[in-house]
Amino acid sequence: MRPKWQRMLKKIYRLTKHGSFGFVYRRGESKATAGFSLFYVKSASLKIGFSISNKLGKANRRNKLKRRMRAVVRELLPLKRYQIVIVARQNAAAFGFAQIKEQITELIDKAGLRSNEKKEA
RNA sequence: CGAGAUGGUCGGGCGGUUGCGUUUUUAACGAGGAAAGUCCGAGUACCGCAAAACAGAAUGCCGGCUAAUUACCGGUGAAGGCGACUUUAAGGAAAGUGCAACAGAAAUAGACCGCCCGUUUUUCGGGUAAGGGUGGAAAGGCGAGGUAAGAGCUCACCGCCUCGGCGGCAACGCUUAGGGCACAUGUAAACCCCAUUCGGUACAAGAUUGUUAAGGCAAUAAGGGUUGUUUUGCCCGCCUUACAGUAUCGCUCGAACUCAGCGGCAACGCUGAGUCAAGAUAGAUAACCGCCAAAUACAGAACUCGGCUUACAGACCAUACUCGGCGA
RNA sequence: GGCGGCAUAGCUCAGCUGGCUAGAGUACUCGGUUCAUACCCGAUUGGUCGUAGGUUCGAAUCCCACUGCCGCUA
Numbered sequence: 001m002r003p004k005w006q007r008m009l010k011k012i013y014r015l016t017k018h019g020s021f022g023f024v025y026r027r028g029e030s031k032a033t034a035g036f037s038l039f040y041v042k043s044a045s046l047k048i049g050f051s052i053s054n055k056l057g058k059a060n061r062r063n064k065l066k067r068r069m070r071a072v073v074r075e076l077l078p079l080k081r082y083q084i085v086i087v088a089r090q091n092a093a094a095f096g097f098a099q100i101k102e103q104i105t106e107l108i109d110k111a112g113l114r115s116n117e118k119k120e121a
Numbered sequence: 122c123g124a125g126a127u128g129g130u131c132g133g134g135c136g137g138u139u140g141c142g143u144u145u146u147u148a149a150c151g152a153g154g155a156a157a158g159u160c161c162g163a164g165u166a167c168c169g170c171a172a173a174a175c176a177g178a179a180u181g182c183c184g185g186c187u188a189a190u191u192a193c194c195g196g197u198g199a200a201g202g203c204g205a206c207u208u209u210a211a212g213g214a215a216a217g218u219g220c221a222a223c224a225g226a227a228a229u230a231g232a233c234c235g236c237c238c239g240u241u242u243u244u245c246g247g248g249u250a251a252g253g254g255u256g257g258a259a260a261g262g263c264g265a266g267g268u269a270a271g272a273g274c275u276c277a278c279c280g281c282c283u284c285g286g287c288g289g290c291a292a293c294g295c296u297u298a299g300g301g302c303a304c305a306u307g308u309a310a311a312c313c314c315c316a317u318u319c320g321g322u323a324c325a326a327g328a329u330u331g332u333u334a335a336g337g338c339a340a341u342a343a344g345g346g347u348u349g350u351u352u353u354g355c356c357c358g359c360c361u362u363a364c365a366g367u368a369u370c371g372c373u374c375g376a377a378c379u380c381a382g383c384g385g386c387a388a389c390g391c392u393g394a395g396u397c398a399a400g401a402u403a404g405a406u407a408a409c410c411g412c413c414a415a416a417u418a419c420a421g422a423a424c425u426c427g428g429c430u431u432a433c434a435g436a437c438c439a440u441a442c443u444c445g446g447c448g449a
Numbered sequence: 450g451g452c453g454g455c456a457u458a459g460c461u462c463a464g465c466u467g468g469c470u471a472g473a474g475u476a477c478u479c480g481g482u483u484c485a486u487a488c489c490c491g492a493u494u495g496g497u498c499g500u501a502g503g504u505u506c507g508a509a510u511c512c513c514a515c516u517g518c519c520g521c522u523a
Contacts, residue, residue: 049403058157060420067141067407074140075408097408 024049024085031110035092035099036069038107043083048073051087065092065100072101079113 028041050069052062065088073086086104095103108114 051403058420063404063421064407067405071140071408101408 024083028083028085029111031107032089033103033107035089035095035103036107037087037089038111039085039087040082040111040113043081046079046081047083048079049083049085051085053088068097068100069104072097072104075101076105076108076114079108082113084113 024039024041028039030040031038050066052066069086069088086107092100
């Protein structure tokens with residue numbers, strides 16, 4: 001039996017509503033690297049959203065980037081209970097998986113979002 | 122052997138670890154040939170598609186095919202290529218209007234040079250489109266006769282037009298005879314004419330909860346609607362807010378797909394058997410490894426189909442196909 | 450998802466009822482003016498008219514297909 005937090009990227013753990021994105025942008029704190037920006041605000045439960053602009057490429061390329069970002073975040077679990085939005089910046093389109101992993105890991109650490117709790121509280 | 126022509130296929134596979142979506146949850150299934158562009162045509166849903174006229178838009182050789190089309194398939198003509206073959210918005214310029222710069226004498230109507238005749242010494246008047254020059258286009262072409270010089274003025278051949286015959290469902294082709302060229306050049310992707318077609322809005326349509334509740338305005342004639350305009354006719358109280366949300370349904374079994382047989386040159390149709398194969402909603406296919414000798418282009422479903430257009434690494438197949446070279 | 454518009458000199462725009470040399474302002478460069486700079490005056494340079502086909506004798510202009518940018522709608 002896997003612990004619950006490992007299945008975290010199911011639908012319920014995603015940030016869905018458009019308004020929520022706006023809320024995080026307005027109220028949250030932010031950190032950034034060359035490829036990504038991270039917005040986060042404290043919340044009752046953990047929700048993660050990804051944002052990739054039209055300017056980064058066609059649908060195919062954006063989708064791939066999003067999948068890779070999601071894969072990276074999954075490996076970094078568990079995280080603290082925040083609403084988090086990760087935005088891909090323009091030069092992120094050229095990154096390989098290794099670079100994405102490196103930068104997002106750096107961001108999460110910078111913001112101090114890592115959680116030590118191994119079980120859902 | 123080289124260079125082509127046409128038609129078609131594939132668009133990585135297998136295994137492993139972790140992970141996501143849907144459902145019938147120890148399991149099964151899970152992006153494309155273009156899913157793209159949104160250029161056409163439908164299904165489907167809603168709006169009272171009420172009638173007529175006008176406007177507007179689209180299409181434009183013939184036949185077939187289809188749920189439907191302007192698409193598609195086959196043919197005819199035209200253009201291009203040595204050829205296999207390819208391309209083709211291809212009705213009407215004898216209904217009318219417009220435009221045709223520059224050049225040229227003249228652009229749809231006449232005489233610059235030239236030629237001929239007369240007059241006469243300086244040229245002027247007349248005839249003439251055979252020759253020169255200009256132009257994209259110059260009064261059917263070319264040869265002979267003819268003539269003062271010329272001219273379809275006459276004749277042969279070619280072209281054009283008319284009538285007839287034969288073949289073809291037809292577009293059209295072949296051809297006898299006649300007309301002698303009149304309409305007199307080009308442009309309709311200029312206006313236009315003729316023929317045919319077209320109600321509007323697009324699944325963010327719309328339905329359900331819902332013949333809901335509250336408030337405001339108006340009170341029998343003003344106004345509004347009938348989705349380009351007008352006329353006639355017809356209909357109607359109107360507006361805001363709340364439940365309400367990103368809810369649920371629409372949402373995937375459909376003009377479906379696969380295989381086989383038959384009909385057809387083909388598009389396509391008919392019959393039989395089999396299959397159910399994404400349905401998300403900030404939006405599911407990823408990360409990594411191994412093997413296949415090496416390597417993966419263009420690219421991600423958003424209501425669904427039929428076509429078109431555009432992008433595309435690499436690999437492969439077919440043909441009584443074409444041209445050239447060499448050898449027997 | 451649906452619908453519309455624009456693309457012309459380095460920059461901002463005309464020209465788009467097909468034809469004359471694609472033009473104006475500005476910028477750049479040069480010359481003049483001034484003791485010198487600016488203003489001002491004069492001249493020069495700079496365009497495959499977004500790309501690629503078609504119609505036409507002839508296309509920036511008409512038609513068609515792409516590319517990029519901008520806007521509207523829900």
